[in-house]
Amino acid sequence: MIRILLFSLSSYYLAKYLKDRVVSYLFIGSLITAFFYMLEPVIIFLLPFYASIFYVSCNEYCSKKRLSQLFVFTFPTAAAALSLSYISWIYGRGFRFIYLKGNLFGTAVEYSGVDLRFNFLTDFSVDMLLYLLIYIFMLIWIIYKKGFAEPFIYIYLMPIFLYEVKHMLENYNPGPIFFSLYVFFGLFYFWLFKNEINKFTKFVFYFLLFFNFSYLIYNIYPSLFFIIDYIS
Amino acid sequence: MERDKEKRLGEVLLDEQLITKQELQKALAIQTDSGGKLGEILISEEFIRAIDFYRVLSEKLEMEFVSDNFDCYKEMVDEELVRRFEKETLMQNLFFPLTVNDNNLIVIVLRQEDEKVDKLIEEKIGFVDLKKIIATKRDIQNLVENIFKEEMSRESVSEMYSRQPEESAARVFTLPQIVFFALFSIFSVFGALYYPHQTAVSFFYLINFLFLASILFKFLLSIVGSYYEKHEFISQAEISDIDEKDLPIYSVLVPVYKEPEVIEKLINNLKDLDYPKRKLEVLFLFEEDDLETINKAKSVQTPDNWSFIYIPDSQPKTKPKALNYGVKEARGEYVTIYDAEDKPESDQLKKAAAAFKKSDDKVICFQSALNYFNRNENLLTKLFTLEYSYWFDYMLPGLNALKLPIPLGGTSNHFKMDKLRELGNWDPFNVTEDADLGIRANARGYRVGILNSTTYEEANKEFGNWINQRSRWLKGYLMTFLVHNRHPIKFIKKVGFRGWLTLQVFIGGSVITQLVAPFFWVLFIGWLLDYFSFLTLFYDSFLIKMSLVNLLFGNFVIIYLASIAVFKRNYHELILYVILNPFYYFMQSAAAWKAFFQLFSNPFYWEKTQHGLTSSEVTEDD
Numbered sequence: 001m002i003r004i005l006l007f008s009l010s011s012y013y014l015a016k017y018l019k020d021r022v023v024s025y026l027f028i029g030s031l032i033t034a035f036f037y038m039l040e041p042v043i044i045f046l047l048p049f050y051a052s053i054f055y056v057s058c059n060e061y062c063s064k065k066r067l068s069q070l071f072v073f074t075f076p077t078a079a080a081a082l083s084l085s086y087i088s089w090i091y092g093r094g095f096r097f098i099y100l101k102g103n104l105f106g107t108a109v110e111y112s113g114v115d116l117r118f119n120f121l122t123d124f125s126v127d128m129l130l131y132l133l134i135y136i137f138m139l140i141w142i143i144y145k146k147g148f149a150e151p152f153i154y155i156y157l158m159p160i161f162l163y164e165v166k167h168m169l170e171n172y173n174p175g176p177i178f179f180s181l182y183v184f185f186g187l188f189y190f191w192l193f194k195n196e197i198n199k200f201t202k203f204v205f206y207f208l209l210f211f212n213f214s215y216l217i218y219n220i221y222p223s224l225f226f227i228i229d230y231i232s
Numbered sequence: 233m234e235r236d237k238e239k240r241l242g243e244v245l246l247d248e249q250l251i252t253k254q255e256l257q258k259a260l261a262i263q264t265d266s267g268g269k270l271g272e273i274l275i276s277e278e279f280i281r282a283i284d285f286y287r288v289l290s291e292k293l294e295m296e297f298v299s300d301n302f303d304c305y306k307e308m309v310d311e312e313l314v315r316r317f318e319k320e321t322l323m324q325n326l327f328f329p330l331t332v333n334d335n336n337l338i339v340i341v342l343r344q345e346d347e348k349v350d351k352l353i354e355e356k357i358g359f360v361d362l363k364k365i366i367a368t369k370r371d372i373q374n375l376v377e378n379i380f381k382e383e384m385s386r387e388s389v390s391e392m393y394s395r396q397p398e399e400s401a402a403r404v405f406t407l408p409q410i411v412f413f414a415l416f417s418i419f420s421v422f423g424a425l426y427y428p429h430q431t432a433v434s435f436f437y438l439i440n441f442l443f444l445a446s447i448l449f450k451f452l453l454s455i456v457g458s459y460y461e462k463h464e465f466i467s468q469a470e471i472s473d474i475d476e477k478d479l480p481i482y483s484v485l486v487p488v489y490k491e492p493e494v495i496e497k498l499i500n501n502l503k504d505l506d507y508p509k510r511k512l513e514v515l516f517l518f519e520e521d522d523l524e525t526i527n528k529a530k531s532v533q534t535p536d537n538w539s540f541i542y543i544p545d546s547q548p549k550t551k552p553k554a555l556n557y558g559v560k561e562a563r564g565e566y567v568t569i570y571d572a573e574d575k576p577e578s579d580q581l582k583k584a585a586a587a588f589k590k591s592d593d594k595v596i597c598f599q600s601a602l603n604y605f606n607r608n609e610n611l612l613t614k615l616f617t618l619e620y621s622y623w624f625d626y627m628l629p630g631l632n633a634l635k636l637p638i639p640l641g642g643t644s645n646h647f648k649m650d651k652l653r654e655l656g657n658w659d660p661f662n663v664t665e666d667a668d669l670g671i672r673a674n675a676r677g678y679r680v681g682i683l684n685s686t687t688y689e690e691a692n693k694e695f696g697n698w699i700n701q702r703s704r705w706l707k708g709y710l711m712t713f714l715v716h717n718r719h720p721i722k723f724i725k726k727v728g729f730r731g732w733l734t735l736q737v738f739i740g741g742s743v744i745t746q747l748v749a750p751f752f753w754v755l756f757i758g759w760l761l762d763y764f765s766f767l768t769l770f771y772d773s774f775l776i777k778m779s780l781v782n783l784l785f786g787n788f789v790i791i792y793l794a795s796i797a798v799f800k801r802n803y804h805e806l807i808l809y810v811i812l813n814p815f816y817y818f819m820q821s822a823a824a825w826k827a828f829f830q831l832f833s834n835p836f837y838w839e840k841t842q843h844g845l846t847s848s849e850v851t852e853d854d
Contacts (some may be wrong), residue, residue, distance in 0.1 A: 022461055075791070087784075
């Protein structure tokens with residue numbers, strides 16, 4: 001859960017930087033991303049996505065910034081990768097330029113003819129909409145209001161990329177806990193744009209959030225709902 | 233003559249062809265906008281020389297004019313009479329009691345009607361008949377200086393030490409400090425001889441803790457400071473709203489020593505300041521033996537309300553001593569300091585005046601940001617610019633936000649004059665008198681604010697010159713560290729634990745870590761090459777982890793913080809140079825060792841920084 005929160009938080013700050021252009025947000029977002037990398041090394045495979053966002057997201061007024069914001073974003077994670085590799089070497093586990101926790105490549109499944117993604121989709125097809133309710137709601141709102149030109153929309157898609165990467169490398173099939181990431185993303189982005197959201201949309205958001213959150217909790221901690229079952 | 237008496241002063245000056253009609257009209261327009269006397273405006277705008285103006289004024293008022301016959305009047309001076317007044321009173325109110333003649337007290341004044349001067353004379357001498365005669369401001373200052381020169385010179389060196397010996401760096405080490413360091417050394421030697429393992433481990437732990445604290449502290453400051461990146465304490469709208477009539481006299485102290493190359497540029501830079509010129513009092517502080525700079529300055533035209541002050545030759549020959557001497561002649565409500573190579577943003581003084589007005593009484597000083605106009609000159613200037621940008625744009629705002637003591641930068645610090653005097657001015661024995669003053673202000677319960685204005689300076693582009701300058705700064709930091717650590721308990725009571733910690737980590741810790749860093753690098757490289765495998769005996773599991781954090785996270789922080797520095801000023805072309813910052817740290821270590829040795833061998837020696845080596849100018853991009 002801490003990892004999920006960290007990932008949401010880093011994305012929130014990075015999106016906030018792209019929205020407000022205050023360097024401290026980039027600074028904090030990048031540092032949290034590096035920290036997240038230490039807990040969840042697969043994030044390194046998302047770096048190219050991030051890198052392209054930070055490199056491309058410049059208008060004519062800040063075109064000189066491209067390299068700087070790219071550097072500030074990637075440097076902490078790169079430094080963390082190098083540091084962990086060095087530590088790995090110090091402790092006699094060999095120097096691996098990209099340190100991946102738990103010998104990740106060794107455990108990655110080879111394609112066995114079963115489409116795991118399909119499995120995932122069928123497993124969750126019934127619940128999917130309910131799990132992602134608030135995430136999809138905010139996604140639609142952002143696309144409707146901001147279009148596809150704003151870079152922070154692509155940060156918003158990072159949980160999907162993260163799932164894809166984890167799924168491909170680790171044969172990861174997410175449980176309900178993973179979907180709280182989507183709720184956090186929806187929540188953080190709502191927070192980011194709350195001044196621009198009208199009252200009715202806010203009302204709908206809160207309503208859906210409550211529903212989404214309850215559904216998630218019900219699936220993560222069903223025992224919490226024991227009392228309801230008991231009464232019913 | 234009779235006709236002149238009836239005419240207005242402006243008309244007389246026109247008739248005498250000392251000013252043109254356009255100049256008169258411009259002066260009158262300025263008078264309407266920002267108030268003030270016509271004569272002061274004409275002189276400060278360089279429409280007329282002071283001597284010509286006061287000659288005409290004296291003729292119009294039928295008063296004697298001193299400046300035409302200065303030596304003659306100088307011989308009439310009754311020193312005993314003059315000494316009944318304090319020199320500061322005479323300097324600040326610009327009058328000079330010359331002598332008593334036929335029961336008339338002859339007083340040299342700048343203008344005939346000045347109730348404050350009359351009152352001051354009445355207080356000291358009683359009711360007497362006054363005969364006022366006129367002189368230029370510079371001649372009045374000369375007469376006062378002539379009488380009090382020795383005293384002023386002595387005070388500029390010893391005033392602070394005699395008032396607050398515990399706050400002065402005149403004694404670098406106090407007896408308890410000598411005892412402490414002696415005992416520490418004895419224990420260290422004893423430990424090294426009899427308990428080498430434990431001593432080495434303790435040493436490694438101590439230094440690693442210091443490194444870690446220093447890294448984390450700077451990291452924290454930068455995060456906090458970066459939040460204030462877009463914060464403007466004084467906005468452009470607030471500057472536009474200023475009524476120039478309300479602005480007080482602003483004194484600008486400009487200590488210059490051996491700067492003939494830049495003095496002309498400096499004068500032009502100061503002329504560009506956007507502040508009512510009659511309220512802008514610029515005092516150039518020359519060492520009296522520095523004839524080359526003095527002659528060069530004299531060859532450049534300056535307004536006659538600016539002053540050239542010649543500091544008598546005495547030891548220590550330091551900038552703070554010159555400032556102490558010069559500030560006695562300053563009349564402003566606020567005072568600031570600019571160095572010889574400075575190019576302040578034109579509205580800086582207005583911003584500072586607005587900032588003082590906006591702040592509470594506890595804020596007695598504002599530090600402007602410093603940066604470099606020749607940043608792209610070579611690798612050294614690039615790295616130096618990164619360091620300065622990070623320091624002034626992120627670290628100091630971080631200290632400010634956390635209400636911690638701020639070590640002032642060498643120039644562009646703006647003071648409330650009365651509070652500066654209350655603090656005892658600058659310590660002439662401390663070679664970073666600015667940093668010391670910032671800490672001292674905090675210890676007296678005052679605060680230093682950060683002003684959103686920049687002064688552009690010339691970055692050192694030569695390695696040797698850079699080392700000299702840096703070694704002086706670091707020597708000064710060590711002095712400041714020692715001075716304020718004389719009574720640690722008292723100091724904690726004054727500034728709180730966080731303030732004390734700032735002094736240890738930020739001032740002392742940064743120099744100490746720079747001193748020991750090369751030693752650790754040698755150990756590290758030696759160990760990598762398998763020469764120092766014995767080190768594993770001293771490094772337990774926790775120490776290894778801490779050292780790894782210092783090595784990896786420390787170097788990361790050194791690079792990363794510099795990379796953020798490029799954003800505020802859009803110095804994006806410097807971004808890749810941040811990778812070289814660990815090497816820049818090595819250079820600081822070299823300077824730290826020079827500073828350390830000089831602290832013992834020549835503590836008060838002022839390593840002169842050579843300016844005027846660049847051909848770059850401040851550009852629109854800055």
